[in-house]
Amino acid sequence: MKVALLTLGTRGDVQPYAVLGRALKDRGHDVTLSTASNFESFVKSYGLGFRPVQADFQALVASPEGREMMKNPFRARKYFKQLVHPMIYDCLTTFYGLAKESDCVLYHVKALGDYYAEKFPEKMMRANVVPAVQPTAEFPNPVFSGLSVPAFFNRFTYTMADAGLRMMHKPIMQFREANSMGRKISKDLAISSLYGISTNFLAKPKDYPPNSYFTGFWFDESPTPLSADLLQFLQAGEPPLLITFGSMPFDVSFDIQKAVLNLSKRFGLRILIVKGWGFENTDQIETHDAIRVITSAPFGELLPLVKAAIHHGGIGTTAECLRAGIPFLPCPVIYPIGDQHFWSQLSYRKGYAVHPVPLKKLTETLLTESVKELLYDEQLYSHAQDMKGTLRSEHGLQAAIQIIENHFAGNKVIQKTLAK
Structure with missing residues (x-):
């Protein structure tokens, strides 16, 4: 079948779809992933x-306007018309065009697929x-978990996301009118939802509908191996401490x-820094023998070779740390808005961080005190290794593929593909 994967955001929003897409391609499906051009x-x-x-979005978040929006999303309205509205309209137009050509849309x-799902709900699935x-009543919306909302307001926090959608109302309506959909949006479509989340890390809420699935994390091997010079550094001494803060600028x-430098000297540490989009200046440390600075690396291959990690708390990096069996210090970059706080607190409560x-x-x-605990708390390492063993028995990617194929099996095109 022809599969469309639609996503927007940072690398953490794109990589799971690339992993899922390659697994679908290996099953014989024709897969196209649509996202920002800088990820080509x-x-x-x-x-x-x-x-x-x-x-x-890499260029947007690095701009002065983007930095201000990240500091306070509720003050971002004044930039939306100028910077974001044209992006939203272009994305919707491109996504919709690809969706029309496809048999299955994840x-x-x-990616705002809910705003045109009424045209062909039978081939739409959230992922x-x-x-x-x-x-759900079981936990607050992860995006707003840093606001310390009482538990009885958990369900209410999911309506708070509507504020961001209201700021995108104009380009959404322009898109719908240009494609003869009208202004009234269908909200009662029974669209299935697929989550690349391990139930051993976060249990699926009991009040979720039957057509929502937690498959396990979507892990595979990176198509890009570790570079020779990075391997040389990793093998030249004790496993280093990894520091990375993901794809967002930070202060x-x-x-x-x-x-x-002080951490390296005080604890006799070798340190590896993955700059991502966030680490801007590293000139003082790039010549230090015990410190290596790189732009990026496949975490599935890298993390098993480091001692522990300091990172931003995103679910992708968190999942890779759990897979590698290493403890970590989470330092959310986006706070109190953003899901990094949610995963960080969950990891701490479970004893992995x-x-x-x-x-x-x-x-x-505070950094020095936290790193001391990270390096010497043996229970952290024991819990992390236990979770590593648990995740080895999961097959999240395979479960996701089975759900997708079973869900769309009524489509004659898909039946023909699966019969090969």
């Missing part, structure tokens, strides 16, 4: 078809790694390069 080489490295949209909630759309109240510290609240003293 990454998507193609997975052997997938690519349909670009003009929505470079879409991230950020996410963050349960931020379907209300701290202290000299982070100096702090890294040091108590999380939002990056904006981090001091060098």
